[in-house]
Amino acid sequence: MDTAAARSRLEAMLDDLDRSIAILRGEHPGRDNSAADAGSALSDSDRVEAALGSLQRHRSGVQAALERIAAGVYGQCQGCGHQVPEGRLEARPDAARCVTCQAKHDRAMR
Template sequence: MDTATARHRLEVMRADLDRSIAVLRSEHPERENSAADAGSVLTDSDRVQAALASLERHRAAVEAALSRISAGTYGQCLGCGKPVPEGRLEARPDAARCVTCQAKHDRARR
């Protein structure tokens, strides 16, 4: 994928993520007085926080990909230095690693 196309797709992704994050941040579950309702509010709040964390991680990956475009290293695997396959970048424009290195990275983080 050429970098102009990648930049455009990443900028659209970032805008979509920003909108989703703004919506979740503006939601404030109502607090109820009963213990059962309080547990429900906590669960809803936990779900919102988990969704926000996921969206923010994805946004950080998009920002990192945009930085790699600016640095001229977009499409180069951060693990092995080889080119990230075109199909992977088509599917995940924010991909920083080839599939093999991503799997190793994910296992190391556990």
């Protein structure tokens, strides 16, 4: 994949993620003192926090991919050192590993 095209896609992804994070941070479910509403507010708050965590992890991955472009190692698998297949980078421009190494990484993280 052309690094200029990858950079452009990654920067657009970063902008989208920043907008989504800003929107979720602006959502603070109203806290009502009634017992019935307290459980609902907690559940909504938990969902927002989970979504924020996921978006922030995705943002970190996109930022790391931009840093790999700047370092001249974009597209090189961080696991085995081989080139990440072009199709994978097309589908996931923030991919840091080939499919095999990513599967190993995911298993190790469990």
